[in-house]
Amino acid sequence: xxxxxISALLAVFRQSVHNRDYKADKxxxxxxxxxxxxxxxxxxxxxxxxxxxxxISSVPTxxxxxxxxxxxxxxEPILLxxxxxxxxAAARIGKxxxxxxxxxxxxxxxxxxDENFCQLFDNCLxxxxxxxxxxxxxxxxxxxxQLPTSGALVVDGGGNGLEKDSxxxxxxxxxxxxxxxxxxxxRGTDPSDFxxxxxxxxxxxxxGYMHAGYPIVTHLDIADKDSDASVLNMxxxxxxxxxxxxxxxxxxxxRGAWTFEGTTEVTCNIFTLHAMxxxxxxxxxxxxxxxxxxxxxxQYLKKPCYNAWKENPGVGxxxxxxxxxxxxxxxxxxxxxxxxxxxxxxxxxxxKIDRWVIRFSxxxxxxxxxxxxxxxxxAGETAKAEVSEFPSFLPKDEITTxxxxx
Ligand SMILES: [Zn+2]
Numbered sequence: 219x220x221x222x223x224i225s226a227l228l229a230v231f232r233q234s235v236h237n238r239d240y241k242a243d244k245x246x247x248x249x250x251x252x253x254x255x256x257x258x259x260x261x262x263x264x265x266x267x268x269x270x271x272x273x274i275s276s277v278p279t280x281x282x283x284x285x286x287x288x289x290x291x292x293x294e295p296i297l298l299x300x301x302x303x304x305x306x307a308a309a310r311i312g313k314x315x316x317x318x319x320x321x322x323x324x325x326x327x328x329x330x331x332d333e334n335f336c337q338l339f340d341n342c343l344x345x346x347x348x349x350x351x352x353x354x355x356x357x358x359x360x361x362x363x364q365l366p367t368s369g370a371l372v373v374d375g376g377g378n379g380l381e382k383d384s385x386x387x388x389x390x391x392x393x394x395x396x397x398x399x400x401x402x403x404x405r406g407t408d409p410s411d412f413x414x415x416x417x418x419x420x421x422x423x424x425x426g427y428m429h430a431g432y433p434i435v436t437h438l439d440i441a442d443k444d445s446d447a448s449v450l451n452m453x454x455x456x457x458x459x460x461x462x463x464x465x466x467x468x469x470x471x472x473r474g475a476w477t478f479e480g481t482t483e484v485t486c487n488i489f490t491l492h493a494m495x496x497x498x499x500x501x502x503x504x505x506x507x508x509x510x511x512x513x514x515x516x517q518y519l520k521k522p523c524y525n526a527w528k529e530n531p532g533v534g535x536x537x538x539x540x541x542x543x544x545x546x547x548x549x550x551x552x553x554x555x556x557x558x559x560x561x562x563x564x565x566x567x568x569x570k571i572d573r574w575v576i577r578f579s580x581x582x583x584x585x586x587x588x589x590x591x592x593x594x595x596x597a598g599e600t601a602k603a604e605v606s607e608f609p610s611f612l613p614k615d616e617i618t619t620x621x622x623x624x
Contacts, residue, residue: 266308270296270317270341277306278334280323308345315346329355393455393497397464400493401471404547406555415467417449428462430469430486436462459498461507464490475557478570480528487531488538492547503543508535516620522594536617537593541578544613549581572601579604584611592618 277297286295286304292311295304306324308317319325327335343350402409416433419441428436439445440463449460468486477485491502502508511532518526518533527533542550556577564570571590575597579586585608587597592612597605612618 266294266310266345267296269345270306270308270338272341273337274341277338280321280327282321286318286320317342317346325355328353389452390450390455393452394449396497397467397493400496401467401489404489404492404551404554405471405473406551406558415470417463417466428466430466432470434463434466434470436466456498459494459500461490461494464493467493473554473557475560475564475570476554476574478574479567480524481531481534483531484534484538487535488542488550491535491539491542492550495542495547502539505539508539511535512620515617519617519620522592524594524596527594537589537595540589540613540615540617543615544611545582549578552581553577568598571595572598576601576604579608579611582611584608586611588612 279299286307293307293309295307296317297304297306299305303320305320306317309315324335328339331339339350343353398409398415402412413432417440418433418435419438428434437447439447440449440460442448443450446454447460447462448454449463454460465486468489471489472482472486491505491508494500494505495502514530515533515536518530553574564573575586575590585605587602587605588610589612590597
C-alpha cells in the first residue's frame, strides 16, 4: 500500500464530535451533515458488511468502546453498539483497505485467537486479502522493515501514552469545528454548504510556511504536541489560539468583493481576530499580533498613502481592528451578509473601497470617510456624498493619537 493510500485511509476515520457523520455529495463535493447511517447485524444488504459479518449472528461486547466517525463513501460503519455508535468500521481506497475497531479489547481477542472472535477475524483477513501469518501487532514490531512485507497491521488502541499526556482528540476536534463555525458565523454562511476544511501537514509545503486552499498545507510542527504551533495542544489553543491556522482558514473565507488591493493578507485576519476574541477571549484591540505592528503603524502614519498601506498587511489590519474595537463584531456580520446577497460584483478597486465604506458607514450610522482618509484610503465623491448624512467618525484612540504621543 502506498503511503498516501494509508494516510488517505486513516483520514476517513476520526472520533465522532457531533454524533453525526459527513457524507460527501460526489457531484458538488459539498459535505452535508447527516445522521449516522444505521448498520446492524441484520442488515446484510451491503457487500462489505455481508463479507465481514458472514456466518456471524452476534459479536460480544467488550468494555466501553470509543467512538468512530466515517467520512466519504469509501468508509462504512460495520458494527454498531446499543446506542447506534460504530464500534467497527471499514474503508477502502485504491489498493488500500483498513478495518478499525474502537476498543483495543478486540485486538487482544484476535491476538489470543479467542474462539468467539475467530470467524470475525477470518472474515477481516479475507476482506483485507491478507493471511493470518502476515499480521503484525504494533507491540510486536521491532523493525519498520516488517511493515511493507506485512499485509495487515493491528494497532493497539489502548492509548495509555496519550492519556498520560491528557491528549483528548475529541476536545481538540470540537475546538477546530468551532473555529470554522466562528469564521462562517462572521461571514454569514453555513459550513454545511462548503467542503469540509482540510489541513495537510507536510515536510515540503510549496508556498511559504503555510498556505491556504483546499487543502491548507503547512509544516509538520502543527502536528507536534510540544510545538508552539501545535493544533493538538488544548491548553495552548485555549490560551493563545493558533494565529497561523486561524489566518489560513480566514483566507478560505475571503471574498474578492471586500478584499481590495493590498488586503489579501489583511481581510483574512479579520476572521483571525474574531476567532481569537470569541473562542480564546483575546480582545482584538489588545492582541499581541496587532500590538507588534504598532511601531510600523506609527512609522506609516507619518506619511499615509494607499500605495504604502498596500505593502504592509500589519499596518493594513489597523483600521479593521479599529472598526471591531469601536463597533464590535455585529456590524461586520451585517456588512458581510450584505455582500453574500450581492448580485453585481464591484466593477473595480475604487468601487470595492467605496462599497465597503458606504456599507460599514450605513451599518454603524457614522460617516467613516474621515477614518479611512486618516489611513490614506480615499472614497470616491459619490460614496462620500452617500454617507454625508451621518456624523463623521474619527475616534481618539491609541492609533489616532499615536503621532501626538510619540
Ligand atoms: Zn496569508
